[in-house]
Amino acid sequence: MxxxxxxxxxxxxxxxxxxxxxxxxxxxxxxxxxxxxxxxxxxxxxxxxxxxxxxxxxxxxxxxxxxxxxxxxxxxxxxxxxxxxxxxxxxxxxxxxxxxxxxxxxxxxxxxxxxxxxxxxxxxxxxxxxxxxxxxxxxxxxxxxxxxxxxxxxxxxxxxxxxxxxxxxxxxxxxxxxEGPTGAMDLSEPDDDNVNALYPNMQKQHVLLVDIGGGTTEGAILKKGRVDSLNSVGKSFGASVIMDRLIEEIFKRDEVQIQTRQQLINEIYGKEHPNKVMIRGVATPVMEYVKDEMEGLASRIYYEIVDASWKKVTDLQTTIFIGGGSILLKECLEKINQSNPHPLGMEFLKGEDSIWxxxxxxxxxxxxxxxxxxxx
Incomplete structure (x- = not known):
């Protein structure tokens, strides 16, 4: 049944x-x-x-x-x-x-x-x-x-x-x-009503799929749809530490109490003021509070997962970032990549697609x- x-x-x-x-x-x-x-x-x-x-x-x-x-x-x-x-x-x-x-x-x-x-x-x-x-x-x-x-x-x-x-x-x-490698299914498989897949050619490519979550970050290497378990990595760090630090810094600097990560995420990932928080009616960039933390986490992800994977697996064609953390760190990751003498191919899923x-x-x-x- x-x-x-x-x-x-x-x-x-x-x-x-x-x-x-x-x-x-x-x-x-x-x-x-x-x-x-x-x-x-x-x-x-x-x-x-x-x-x-x-x-x-x-x-x-x-x-x-x-x-x-x-x-x-x-x-x-x-x-x-x-x-x-x-x-x-x-x-x-x-x-x-x-x-x-x-x-x-x-x-x-x-x-x-x-x-x-x-x-x-x-x-x-x-x-x-x-x-x-x-x-x-x-x-x-x-x-x-x-x-x-x-x-x-x-x-x-x-x-x-x-x-x-x-x-x-x-x-x-x-x-x-x-978590992470399975995301390839959503990118390459059509929806219930046969809507075109976001990445229909993924099953034919060699891709690094980086899922930046709250507590972990997965770097899954997919070769024509199959996971390369030997070279895929999972790290025990993610974006939640930045969220918690941001809540502390907002209270410390502005005496504004944000109760939960959810409240914060609703603002940061909102379409009206992306990567900003409303402080007494003013949309304030997140980077003003946790610039060092964001750049530090982005650097770890880039060098420990992205750059390291491209050095190990020389026939990779692109890196696709997914997960809520990728929305928060997109600007930092792109900046690091641009400073690389040999910039790597990187793509970011849009907000709703990335989160779900x-x-x-x-x-x-x-x-x-x-x-x-x-x-x-």
């Missing part, structure tokens, strides 16, 4: 979800906080369930298997200790990553499925497609077992539209891909896998 595919990209800053089709997508901030079963409801919360994610999760796979949490926007203002994904934290054994994968399924199930005669929503008809960083690929089976070896339950509490709904999740089909590439790729890979298994 064909299952409903859900692609989940658990990024350091946002959880991006593609469910049932490439046009059906949603995201929420990757922040979680413990909460009470009954919470004070603010009058301006709005009607979007994603703004009021308040739920109980029951799962034997978790360290604390029966707890109440808030996530996303609701967690940003929590009086309890709130957790963002730290730069050095592994994803494969991180409870927050697991909870948000389950929550992503529960949100889609609450939206699309009916409560059965037993009083809950049966979400056993899903195929989950998600990813781990390049330096955690050897942990895929361990991560998969945490998802497939148990029955999980999400009970929505004081959540707009979904309040009181219980979602039971049993997963027997979990596809775990590699992993979730879309997971969905597309799972779609191909499923079509082969059912003989389509």
């Amino acid at each position: 064909e299952k409903r595919i859900i692609g989940v990209d658990n990024g350091n800053n946002f959880v991006k979800v593609v469910a049932g089709g490439l046009k059906n997508r949603y995201s929420f901030s990757n922040i979680i906080a413990a909460a009470a079963e009954h919470r004070i409801i603010a009058g301006d919360e709005g009607s979007d369930p994603l703004d009021t994610l308040h739920y109980r999760v029951c799962s034997p796979a978790l360290g604390e298997g029966n707890r109440v949490y808030v996530s996303g926007n609701l967690a940003t203002g929590s009086v309890h200790l709130k957790n963002e994904i730290g730069v050095q934290r592994k994803k494969y054994n991180n409870d927050q990553i697991l909870i948000h994968a389950l929550l992503s399924i529960a949100i889609d199930a609450a939206e699309t499925l009916e409560v059965n005669e037993h009083g809950y929503i049966d979400a056993s008809g899903y195929m989950l497609a998600t990813g781990l960083p390049l330096n955690e690929v050897d942990k895929k089976s361990e991560f998969r077992k945490r998802l497939t070896d148990h029955v999980h339950e999400i009970q929505f509490l004081q959540v707009n539209k979904y309040a009181g709904k219980r979602v039971k999740i049993r997963l027997d089909d979990v596809a775990i891909y590699t 590439i992993n979730a879309r790729s997971y969905y597309k890979c799972a779609r191909i896998k499923q079509s082969k298994s059912v003989g389509v």
Whole structure:
């Protein structure tokens, strides 16, 4: 039986979800906080369930298997200790990553499925497609077992539209891909409605695909669509350290408190004032606060990943930068490349394409896998 595919990209800053089709997508901030079963409801919360994610999760796979949490926007203002994904934290054994994968399924199930005669929503008809960083690929089976070896339950509490709904999740089909290299699928594979792929010739080229995330940066070498595992690299540094430093510097210099990375990212990646933050009504360049940090990170990425890869693999044709961090560091990376006596071929994906590439790729890979298994 064909299952409903859900692609989940658990990024350091946002959880991006593609469910049932490439046009059906949603995201929420990757922040979680413990909460009470009954919470004070603010009058301006709005009607979007994603703004009021308040739920109980029951799962034997978790360290604390029966707890109440808030996530996303609701967690940003929590009086309890709130957790963002730290730069050095592994994803494969991180409870927050697991909870948000389950929550992503529960949100889609609450939206699309009916409560059965037993009083809950049966979400056993899903195929989950998600990813781990390049330096955690050897942990895929361990991560998969945490998802497939148990029955999980999400009970929505004081959540707009979904309040009181219980979602039971049993997963027997979990596809775990590699962050970065899998992005090639979104670039080379057409969309659901056969829209042209962004890079249709990628399957014929030798490409360095650099995914600058929040906590990691992957440099995947793809030779005619196949990953060159020997020469691909994954580094444990990314753009989140700049975001955190920027929040500190804005408060230190201007006494303006930015609550979360999400608030900051919404401004920096916005179309109106790209790479700027609004400080008392003035669009101020990010570089004014963290110039040294941005140039330092860009330099590490350029010399440790990009330049080093071109020296090892002499038949590379271009470098394509993806991920939210590439938007932030584009100017710095281009400046470094221009100073190189032999500038390298470099291309940058546009904002929306860059941010959603992993979730879309997971969905597309799972779609191909499923079509082969059912003989389509």
